[in-house]
Amino acid sequence: MNRLTELFNQKKANLLNVYFTAGYPQLDSTVTIIRNLAEAGADLIEVGMPYSDPMADGETIQQSSMKALANGMTLDTLFKQLPLTRTYTDVPLVLMGYYNQVMQYGPERFVKAAKAAGVDGLILPDLPVFEYEREFRDIAERHDMQVTFLITPQTDEERIRKIGELSTGFIYVVSSSSITGKSGEITDGQKAYFARIAAMNLSQPKLIGFGISDAKSFRTACEYANGAIIGSAFIRALKDVDDVAAATRSFVRGIVAPTEVGV
């Protein structure tokens, strides 16, 4: 069974999904980060495929992507690194990137290689529903690769239902109209939007992302969905650290068990 399906069957609430950019801070940080995220309590992990032109991402992920590319990260390198994590953990892995990367690798070749490397799902924010159905859906379904779509505060109900039908993985609830990397309190307007989505009773699990940066915003998001996604805040926590493993563990503990963290 797909590891994502297994996870969502077992755990329905407070799911923590942490994003990191593969190849950042060092080319070979991938295994260390995944292992320590999982051991410290992340329920699933989003592995960012660094891209030169990440149009939906803010400065933090742009910069980590540039660094990762400068470090020499490629898809082939990533597909060699990911299987090494399976010695330590069965945590579900979701790849996130831009469709041009998939297209250049060859969509079917990409999905096969990702699957062989232990990847369970994909998020391709610039592959919209129409293009997905036309050129990618068959391939993804044939190889049991779960695909997650995004919904935003501007997505109307009819389209949310359509996206719900197409999403084979979880639904990514974008918390506000923004690129990644904003932080701050979750507003009443956002809570109303989360409640509206929750009331739709979609069959897929929902994870809230974009602007979730700390224990407080994580807990608030979890009141309205099955869990939440943290990305830029974790990337910031890895900046200039000597011990990536320790920084990773301490970051996750700061989210899931903040009171236990010593200073």
Place this chain on the structure above:
Amino acid sequence: MTKNLQIDVDERGYYGRFGGAYIPEMLHPNIEQLKNTYREMTAGPAFKKEFDALLKDYVGRPSPLYFAKRLSAHYGTNIYLKREDLNHTGAHKINNTIGQILVAQRLGKKRIIAETGAGQHGVATATVCALVGLQCIVYMGEVDIARQAPNVARMRMLGAEVRPALSGSKTLKDATNEAIRDWINNPEDTHYIIGSVVGPHPYPDMVARFQSVISEEMKWQLQEKLGRDYPDAIVACVGGGSNAAGAFYHYLNDERVRLVAVEAAGLGVDSGESAATSVLGTEGIIHGSRTLLMQTEDGQVIEPYSISAGLDYPGIGPLHAFLIDSKRAEAISVTDEDALAAALFTARTEGIIPALETAHAFSALDQMEYGPDDVIVVCLSGRGDKDLAAFTTYLDGLGK
């Protein structure tokens, strides 16, 4: 080539396999709204009346079609210049910004964003925003801000805020990324005026339609002058490709007319410092469109290079990708050095200082073959005032 060419965009925004709208969900409502309304809106009589009146009285259209006598004598053929450089603000860019500002008003938008390379589109956007009283923010690569300083000053004078794009190569590609991010952050009150025939559907088609006034005028101007309404060839420079799209538009399906798209070779097509997308590019996705772009095997976009900020772009619009791929258009690439030489030659032969972008189109005449009776139209897309710093350096180097 088939007799009945039917080159047009389909309802999903594809020219053959190029085009489409590869955009994040955050942009979906805006793109969907534009897609569903732009054709009907711009075809309406009230819109057309307002658009045509502004083009006539504000922009100064029709732009002349000028027989370049001395250039013609030099090349041994008949060269006509479509004088988009004489438009208000000095380039063809304003044809599109006039159209899009009317669209933005009808959509009830209060805030306008744009990207710019050479600054001509930024100036044209700042101009129409001042004209209708809307807030204007222009993203411009930090490198371009330095090399096109006169246009930055004009935008400031017109009340626009120029925001530097600091990522990547700090040029047009990166300014476009920043503008897209701004639109994601401000989906409700903002309209994004894209300056070229690039981006997600419906932009390539919408911009081409607004620029199509160039070839619409060419038809009757040629008829008046020559008694036939088509030339043998049209030559235009291509960064994203908006002046070329406008100059080709009404001749796309007329195979009597050679379409010549001139790209920037930078330091040379094989130098690693180039923007000749049709030679160096492969099929992929950039700025929401499936087209030809310069990229690595892993799909990372390669930073382009050209002395001309307006051509310094790693992709081309999907229409041009289709025209070149289907061999309907031919592509010629011109180096920095050759473009500078052509600018100087045009200035001293016709008394017209072209923009560096346009100078590439002039230089392409050296690489083309034609007969003494042929009629060649060069789209003189913009004037060179903004490039005087580069020209001065060039002249100093030549000791002229």
